[in-house]
Amino acid sequence: KEPSTPLTDLDCENQAIHLIGRLQHGKALVAINLPAGRFSHASEGTESITGYNLELHPDEWLGNTQIVNLLRRTTAWKGRGPMPVVIEPLAGAPIQGWAYLSETRLVLEWDPTDEVPGMGDDWDLEIRECLERIESTEELDAKIETVTSELRRLCGFDRVMIYRFLHDFSGEVIAESRRDDWEPYLGLRYPAGDIPKPARDLFLRNDLRLIGDVSAASVPIHGEGDLDMSLSRYRQPADVHIEYLKNMGVAASLVTSVRVGSELWGLISCHHGSPRTLSAKDQSRIATLTGHLAVDLSGAAREKKLRSDLACARLANKLVQCVTLTTDWPPVMMSIASEVIETLRADGLALRFGGTTRTHGEGIDAAWVDRLVEAYGKDRRNSVGASDRAPADFPDAGLPPSIGGVLWIPLSNFRNDALLIFRKAQDISISWAGDPARHTEMNDEGKLGPRRSFAIWKENVRGCGEPWSEAELDMASTVRSTLIDIVITTQTFREIIET
Ligand code: BLA
Structure with missing residues (x-):
């Protein structure tokens, strides 16, 4: 049956959810x-x-x-x-x-049912204990696990998940604590459209959202003009999200946002099978715990970046040394090839210089490297390029299917000289929570709504290399800009001597 409503009618990416003008039931x-x-x-x-x-x-x-x-x-x-x-x-x-x-x-x-905490109320003792248990867990993975179980103990929700955004804003449940009789969501992937941009943007500014009863009727807010509720605690969510939660079998939801630096790293999402509200005090405690997790994650991210920056800087230094050591530098550079690919978590490389191609690594063959450089080098002389689907991105080069990604570091502005780093193709399997192609579906009222089935839907992605990280691209750019000067100078010098 053809949908009677065009898909564009559910344009969630442009919904002004902060101007919804409605408040949750009972608030x-x-x-x-x-x-x-x-x-x-x-x-x-x-x-x-x-x-x-x-x-x-x-x-x-x-x-x-x-x-x-x-x-x-x-x-x-x-x-x-x-x-x-x-x-x-x-x-x-x-x-x-x-x-x-x-x-x-x-x-x-x-919330008129909320109580003002008493003066002698030692409400932060329990949270200090929670934090102690989290802090004493050293490894980040284990820490994340501890956060879910501590949070579940604190808020009493049936399911507590840590949801991590990926580069394309799809997301994955990376930790979960749940009631034994609830099916696991751990490891499942959700498309970006489940949490559209306006909702993600609000989470950067607002740390917590509680929807105490998804089925309760909301109340209108009367007044002159639109009221911007970006910072609201009890704003009624968009209908499509209410329908989404109902489709998931969720009656109450609590979400806190994990911001690392200026970015939305992820969410902690809690589900309950029956309506459930939390006092303002408990909301604050949960937001505090989430904030601590964000601090830990920022620290870990900084440390990781520092380590990889350092490794990249060392490598860039070595590569530059190779070039300055001798005029016949290509063989010297090839002698540190295994170090290069290890630092960049790659599988092979090729150095093309002055019409000669040298290769390192299994399956890296000068014949197709030459085809690749001849066909595509001219347009890639000015900046570093990266692909994680090389055979598809460079169809005229006839690359073998075993090649997944390439990091292209041009070494000359006027020839096709380049250092090419390769990653091999991997087959990966993604377990989506429901078919992402059926992101919207007809509901019982004949209208378009969110998908109704969250049953595992496997997608097999074949032939992709692991995407190149920001740090790897940065290091490639450093290497390029440093080498290009040296290469050009020594090259010109040599040409002058030879002529
Ligand atoms: C909002 N969608 C959200 C939110 C979450 C999710 C966490 C924020 C909820 C809040 O503010 O309290 C999604 N929740 C999840 C996911 C998990 C989870 C992925 O627990 C994983 C375990 N949603 C759709 C479709 C549309 C859509 C098809 O599925 C629109 C086309 C929209 N989601 C949508 C909108 C909001 C939302 C508009 C914002 C709701 C609001 O704050 O008003």
Whole structure:
């Protein structure tokens, strides 16, 4: 059957989810417009929750001093997402809530069932113990495992996963702690469109999202104009995501974002089979734990980068030495070929210089290297090139299928001289959570919705080399720019002597 709705109708990559104008069931929101000092927005039902007439001036509810104070603290807040605050109405009990700025408005949100933590409440003792257990796990892989089990103990969700974004924003569950009778998601891959860009962008600015009951009806937010809810805690999510969670059999979801540097490294995603809410206090604790994980990951990433930068720098140095040592440098460079390929986690290389091709490594044959360089070298003299599907990217060269990737380091601006590093082709198998080609499907209402089956769908990717990393490309560029000067100078020098 042909879909009656074109696929473009589910354009999630451009949805303004931060302007959705709805709040989750059972929560409350007011926005105070600052210049006017009037309520500009309120979620439906807030008057009966607060017992306060929102036509009146906010001062009469909270007092001017408190509003100014909230505003000052919220402006100074450097945390990611809304700031936890205790709201103290002039009449009535204090409220545990969240505050954030949205353009010229101060927005307050709260869950009326939430309790204000007592003064003598040692709520950070338990989290300190959690952190202790995480900190004492040294290896990063094991640490990630510990985070999932500690978090699950803390938040009581049925499934806690660490979800890592890959280079194309698809993602993989790399650690999981779950109820024994839940099927594992560990190792499964999810397409980028499951968490479209607007949702990923919000996670850079907001550390935690809790959807306490995916089936509960949301409430509208009334007011003048759109309210930007990027920093909201209880914004209603887009319908398509609610449908997605229902299709997964999830009734409540808690997601925190792991930001490393300025990048969204991944998410911690927690699922529960029945509705479940968490106090503001528990939300803060979970965000704290996630923050610690991010710090550990940043440290590990820095260390790894440092190590690989160092190895690359050493290698670049050696290559440069080869060239300066003697005018007949190509054989010298070939003598360190195994070191080059080891540092670059490659399988072979070829050096083409002045019409002569030297090779190193199994299956690297001068005949096809020459074809490759002749056919494609002219357009690649100016910068380093990288491919992880060489036979497909260079069809005219007739490369053997055993070759996966090539790192192309041109050594001359006017000839096809180049150092080529090769990685062999691998066959890899990806286990997708549902067929990624059926990312959207017709739902029971005859409308397009998210996919309904998350059953494992195997994709076999054949003939790809492992992608070249940022550090490897950087080192190739360094080698190119350093060698090219030396090669050109010695070459010219030699040509002068010879003529
Ligand atoms: C949002 N999708 C999300 C979020 C997650 C996922 C974590 C953020 C949820 C939040 O803000 O609380 C996806 N959750 C996952 C994945 C796992 C998980 C992959 O636990 C893996 C274990 N989704 C679709 C399709 C569309 C789509 C087809 O499947 C659109 C065409 C959209 N996902 C979508 C949108 C949001 C979203 C629009 C943002 C919801 C919002 O914040 O309003």
